[in-house]
Amino acid sequence: MKEAREYGRRHKMDIIAIRRARNVIQAGFVARSAGAMKGMYSLAATLAGQLGDSWLAAWRIAPDEPRYALVAVLDGAIIPNADLVASAADVQKRVAQLLSRSITFDAMFLPEEFGLGGQLLDIEALLQPGNLKREYALRPLAFGMSTGEWVKVGVLGLAVTAGAVGYLQWQAHKQEVARRAAAAAEAARLAELQALSQRSGEQLPVQALEHPWAKRPGVATFLQTCNGAIDRLPLAIAGWRFTSAQCDGVLLSTNYRREGNSTAVDFLAATEGHFADQPAFFDEGNGAALKLTFEPPLAGDDELLEASPALADLTSWLHGQGLAPTIKEMAVVVPMPEPLPGQPAPQAPPPPDFKHFELSFNTALPPAIVLQGIPNQGLRLREIKTLLQSDQLAWSVTGDLYVK
Known part of the structure; x- marks a missing residue:
């Protein structure tokens, strides 16, 4: 007492x-x-x-x-x-x-x-x-x-x-909820790691979950997926003319423009079964958007190069192809882990062990041609776009370089 x-x-x-x-x-x-x-x-x-x-x-x-x-x-x-x-x-x-x-x-x-x-x-x-x-x-x-x-x-x-x-039992209940949440979070991490390993064709270390380049296809695979799909798009479908396309390795979006007496009904019939879903019409029915989806293999967890030599090699190679790339360093933000139920906020994660540079350039040639042989260690393509201008295709490319 x-x-x-x-x-x-x-x-x-x-x-x-x-x-x-x-x-x-x-x-x-x-x-x-x-x-x-x-x-x-x-x-x-x-x-x-x-x-x-x-x-x-x-x-x-x-x-x-x-x-x-x-x-x-x-x-x-x-x-x-x-x-x-x-x-x-x-x-x-x-x-x-x-x-x-x-x-x-x-x-x-x-x-x-x-x-x-x-x-x-x-x-x-x-x-x-x-x-x-x-x-x-x-x-x-x-x-x-x-x-x-x-x-x-x-x-x-x-x-x-x-x-x-x-109230001891309530405390025990909260601890059990937190334990189950932690177990579920760890199971989700392991499942994600297993899925990444299967798509990359190799068993990845758990650190790969923190590396964005490990979750994306390599340069050659990206070009084969996106540039290849764009090359296979018809220039005209039932009187509708191709105008543009963009692809991020997972989703390709393309637009067509109605010409002459062509109709939406004809366009629907001609595209049925060839795209991910039905066309989405816009601009009072004069434009139509189509989609294709992909699940390409991933490149894996590259061992990164030092920043200075990697940037020098990449810019020199691009300049040698007559390209004028824009390269800028991007901030790397490490997300805070989600707090578990009934537990205090987790500690801030350690700073990232890599740097991220964004590159972009325009070209009159298809990226699959102009980028053959590019130094690709730590390099991932993010998006390619093409626009039909005066009966010629103009291309733009955006990518990411990850270095130490």
């Missing part, structure tokens, strides 16, 4: 409520200055002793009083911070928080104005003198639990009422 008195003295609390639930002893404190005295009863403990092991209750404390009371019990123990008296808005917010968790209450007693269903609580009937047992009574801290009982309490907290607040 010495520990209890010290705890009460530190927090200026001199009245204690003790409740022995099925698997845990709970204790709550309140001060005499708040109006509590020996002979009163703990509201939360009184209700918990009558309504069962799993329930949520809220009610207006008096017809002329704007405040509401809230008590929630799970597995026979009072949930911490769920025995309180507050405004309607605060109690509704707390009820919503409780219901948003992975908790199922066997019974809910909620007022009609909350609009959440449930039964109405007859609080006056529950607080009849015949229902007030000695075990629900408040006690001065001069008496109360034995030292052995105090040790069993384990977790103590302050409550705005004399309800119990130390």
Whole structure:
């Protein structure tokens, strides 16, 4: 009891409520200055002793009083911070928080104005003198639990009422939720790594999950996929003329323009079964967009080169082809890991171990021709575009170079 008195003295609390639930002893404190005295009863403990092991209750404390009371019990123990008296808005917010968790209450007693269903609580009937047992009574801290009982309490907290607040089972529930979330997150990481390994044709290290180049096709594969698909597009379909296309290695989008007396019906019939979905018409039915989708193999987790020699080699090669690339360094942002339920925010991830440069250039020749033999270690293409201008195709290329 010495520990209890010290705890009460530190927090200026001199009245204690003790409740022995099925698997845990709970204790709550309140001060005499708040109006509590020996002979009163703990509201939360009184209700918990009558309504069962799993329930949520809220009610207006008096017809002329704007405040509401809230008590929630799970597995026979009072949930911490769920025995309180507050405004309607605060109690509704707390009820919503409780219901948003992975908790199922066997019974809910909620007022009609909350609009959440449930039964109405007859609080006056529950607080009849015949229902007030000695075990629900408040006690001065001069008496109360034995030292052995105090040790069993384990977790103590302050409550705005004399309800119990130390709740070991709720803590265990949160820890189990966090453990399952961590296991699910790790399983998802391993599944993603396995999928990347299958598409790259080699077993990748777990570090590959943090490397964007490991999740993309190599230069040759990208060109074969995108430039090859663009080359196979007809210049005209049922009187509709090709105007442009762009491809990012996963999705190719192409536009056609209606000419003469051609119709949307003819275009629909001619493209059916040849593209990922039906054409999307725009510009009052004079334009149409088509799509193709791909899942090319990935290049794997390249060992990166040092920045200076890699940039020198790449720019020299491009200049030798008569190209004028624009190259700029991009900020590398490492995303924060998602916090696990009930756990503190994770520490910031370490800084990235690579640099990222974006390159872009225009060319009159197809990229599949102009980029043959390009130094490609750490290089990935992001997008190629082509536009029909004066019966000639103009091309633009965007890529990413990753270096140490």
